[in-house]
Structures are given as C-alpha cells and as structure tokens.
Amino acid sequence: MPTAGIQDQIVDVLSEVLRVVRLSGTIHFRAEFTHPWAILSSPPALLAARLQSSEGSVTPFHVVTEGNCLVTSGALPPIHIESGDVIVFPRGDQHVMTSDPELAPVPIQDIYSKPSAEQITVVNHGGGGPPSRFICGFLHADQRFDPLLKSLPAILCVRSREDALTLETLDSTGRRVQTITHPQEKEWWQASVRYLMSETATPGPGNRAVLARLAESLFLELLRWQLQFATQGHGGGWLAGLYDPQVGPALTRLHAQPERPWTVEVLAREVGVSRAALAKRFVELVGESPIQYLAGWRMHLAQHLLQDSTLGVAEIAGRVGYDSDAAFNRAFRRVVGSPPATWRQAREEQPLAADGLPGQARQ
Template sequence: MSDTLSEVLHAVRLTGAVFYLVEASAPWIAVAPPPQDIAATGLLGAEHVMEFHLLIDGPCWTGALGEKLERLEPGEVVIFPRGDPHHVASDPQQQAPPPVPETEIPPRLPFYLRLGPEGAPSSRLVCGFLGCDARPFNPLLEALPCMLRVPAAGTVLAEFIRLGVEETAAARPGGEALRARLAETMFIEAVRAYLGRLPESAHGFLAGLRDPHLGRALGALHRRPAHPWTLEALAREAGLSRTPLQERFTAMVGMAPMQYLARWRMQVAASRLLRGEDKVAAIAVEVGYESEAAFNRAFKRLVGVPPAAWRRAREQRRLAGPR
C-alpha cells in the first residue's frame, strides 16, 4: 500500500516551496488567493496548487468560501488539497474581503504577513503552498476531501511544525530547500493520517489501497504499468475472479480497472516527458504502447494535445519562471 502511494506522489511531482509566517491581531481575516492565480505565477512550477495552514497559537477559524467555518486548535494542520477558495479568520462572524490580487502575491518567500489592527498578536500561523500535477491523472486529489484537518500534537507532524516555524523565522542557508521538503513531508503525513481513519464505508483511491484485494490490484498496475494487463491477469494478482474484481474495483475506485490503467499510464508518461529529453516513441514503449501513434492518440484524447506539444508548453512555462 505504501509503495503504491509513493508511486503516485512521485508521478504527480509533489513539491512544496512556499512558507510564510502570519501574526494577527483580532479582529482579522484573510482570503486565500485563487489557486489558479498562484499556479499562473509559476511560483511553484506546478499545474495545481494546494494551500496549508499550521496554527501555532491563538484563535483561528477556517473553511471554504460559502461554507460554515471550523475552529482550528493550536498545533493543528489544515490543507485544502483541491485548491478550494477559502479564508482564515479570528472568529466565524468575520466578513470576507475580496481575494488578494495576483499581482500582490510575493515572488520570493518566506515572508512575514501582519493582519488586523495594531497591537500584540493574538494568533500566529505558518501558511504555505504545495504544488503537484492534477492532469493527466492524479487519483490522490480526487480521493481527498476539500478540507483536510490533521491534529499534530503528539505526532511526528509536531516536530515538522516546529522546524517549519524556525526555518520560516530564520534566513539560514539551505532554508528554502528545507522548507520545501518539510511541506512535502507534512502533506504525506497528513494523507497517511487521513487514510488511517477512513471509515469502512469510504470509497475512492485511498479506500481501494486499504482493501486487501484492490490494494494488490492497484499495486500491480502501479508497479508495472507497461505490462500487457488483461482483466484475467489482474484478477489473479488480486486473488479474485474477473467479474468480482471488475465490480468491486469500479464501485470502490470509481472506474473500471483497464480505464484506471489507461489513465495511470498517461500520468507516468507525463512525468517521463517532463523529466528529460527521451523521445516520445521511447516513452510510449515504457508505458505499454506498441506504437508511437497509438500513444499519441491516447495522450491527446485525455490531455487535449499531443505529448510533444504538451512537453514544449510545459517547458516554456518553466523557463518563463515566476511572474
């Protein structure tokens, strides 16, 4: 199970690169910038952006715009995996101002943000952004809730928070790289904590990993995406017959096994396309296609453009850097 999750995290290119320290005096409120604006700046070089908040001390309420706010406890981490617009505030009655314009998003971080009226801060938070690929296929994003809360007290997350606060407050050599790795590790720990408390009735990719039969099937597809899988061969791996596997996989994961495999192959291919200068024909073979033409058709059908054009566009965006 853990190996399959690691494969997904690697293929979707999880990256954490931004931390900022917030000190606020009540009453205060802040609206997160739209995730597409953060992604558009090229700040993380990522297609999809998630924001997280670590409450150090003081009162803090948060939630998606238009939803009831929830109170955070000191030492708690909240992540918005799907990039939902949201806000944080000193109390649930605060009225949300317009989101921060894209032009106000700082190009270099960490930075210090002061909110509310003058006076001693009543709340302190460390906030930041994580990046990853959402397309061609990121099964993890679809399996996570719009707001993921994880208590850190008494867990390894508490140590990550402490280090994150220290590194955010100090301008030490190597700090940027360390903060990025801390953000990534915190996200992984949060996902594992969420997986550990999933109810038996849960559905989705993570619930499939926990299922003994589907976990073996998913692990096989992720370990060997280029293998010429058939439903019968996959059923043997899972320890089920074909029809029960097809029905169970589709009900739990939300798509048939061969459809999942096709989408996962495209994500693996996208990761290969961005990692180097391998020819498209070679990548096609690596992910299980006998011809470059068949691979091009499959990639364009899912992504909208052929693989070579997609790689050029992503490379041009990377070279442009943060705006």
C-alpha cells in the same frame, strides 16, 4: 489488517504515485492578522492561475504559530484552530479564516502583494487588536492525480498538544478524529513543525529549499496517517481501494506492470475474483473502470518520462504499453492536449526556481 507484505506493496504504490506526480512544497507568506479580521482564500481556479499551475494541483496549508481563528469552507461546519495546529485543504477548496464570524471577509489577493524571491513575504492585516500569526504555504504537483485527491477529506487538521497529537478530518460525511499513538511519530511531527516555524522566522542559507522539503515531509506523514485510517474502515476512494482485498491487488499489478496488455478478464484472473466482481468493486472505490484507470496512469507515467528522461517518444510509448508511437501520440494528445514532443519542449523551456517549482509559481 494487511500483512507486512501487502502493507509494503501498498506503500510502494503510493510512493510511485508521489514520485511520478512530482510533489513539491513552498512557503507562500507569513501572516499577522489583528482582531477583528476575516480573510477569504482564492478559489481553486484563481489560485492556480496566480501560480501558473493546473487547477486542482495546488494544496494550500496553514500553520498557526500564535493565536487562533475560525475556519469555514463551503457548507462544511466551522473548525476552530489554534497555536500549533496545521490545517490542509487537499483540493485547494476556497475557505474563510476569521477572528469574527460576523465580519465580511477580504479576498486574500486584495492584500497579498507579490512575494519576493529572496525572502518570505510578510502580510499584515486587521483592526489592531490581539494578533494571530500564521505560516501559509502550498504543495504543488506537476500532475493532478484525481484518484488520490478525491479519496482525501476536504480538510485535514493536525492538532498538536503536549499530551496528544490528533488528526481531524472534515468532509461532507462528517468529522472524524484519529489519535496518533506512536511516540516517535508524535515527536517527529512536533519537532518538524517547530523547525518549520523557526526557519520561517529566522531563515538561514538555502531556507526555501529546506522549507520546501519540510512541507513535503509533513504532507507525506499526513498521507500515511490517512492510509492507516483507511484500514479502520474510515473513508473511501483510491486510498481505501489500496487496502481492499480485490481492488488493492489489482492496483498493485497495474502499477507494477503498466506496459502489459491488460484486460479486465486477465486482471480478475490474476487477482482471483470474477470479472464482474472486480469491475463493480473497482468502480465503487476508484470511480472508474480498471482499464480507464490504467489509461490515465499510463499518461502520468508518460509525462514523467518525457520530463525526467532523455528517452525518445517511441521508446516511452513502449514503456507505457502502446504498440506504436502513433497510437501513443493520439492518446497523449487526447488526454494532455498536445503531442508528446510539443509538451516535452514546452516543459524544457520552462525555468525552475530553487525550490523546484516553475519560476512563475511564486508570482
């Protein structure tokens, strides 16, 4: 188990990532599906296109307010959810939700009309039998941070019962269950989900902003629990890397001082391991070399500064580790697809909705 100081550093890195990628949430619609019913979600590319967002930066979630259903996604085994459960698909994987596994699913875009900016859309569908009701929403990130997304399971499901709160994860390696034992965490989660249900059913003033913040807070708590899971040796990737005795300190240094002219040799020396050992372990967990990771993180920082500050391109270039704005321009264009100044202007011309999402994102 990491010491308190190391734990704080890990949280700092995660907090910095979430700050830079600008996580925001919204409630998409309320659904009442009557038995028999079966719904097919939009695939990631179509979902992103409908929301006018980059593919992979949209994370759908569903809150079961009444009833139950079976959920399947790709080759993963089915998962049963019922009232009080919250299910999340971190990478936006296409999935089927149904009351009858033998029924052919209807694509959600065939029955889901354009949501209203003034109120949450209500979607009704099914054969008229017993109802199951859901709150459906999504989390949106301005930037796709692959290391975090790839380290998360395909499905996260929090099950809330009177006597227990559990986090169930499902991916190609199997199903795992973690019991949330801290009483305050359990109480907070259950109270927050109840408030989300209440505010969605009977919205008050500014409810879209309130619901957005609630969705974000619930997801952040999920990430904290998944981090705790990583300390127990479950899962891999970037989250596990934060706890690794070699990769964790390296990640902390790269995030703390991205402007430094890092080399693997210098980084390994500061971490106290050999260059070969650090390079090998870093690739094993993060999926790329330390220098490749640093280059990507610098681009995330650059986009954040271009959007959220008035700093000039040359000053931003220096802050993210480039000796000249020409080198920065080339790197930014190679990764993002357009020069920094052009990208900034396009973002400035894109209006934001009240919930902080692009105005088109609710269409």
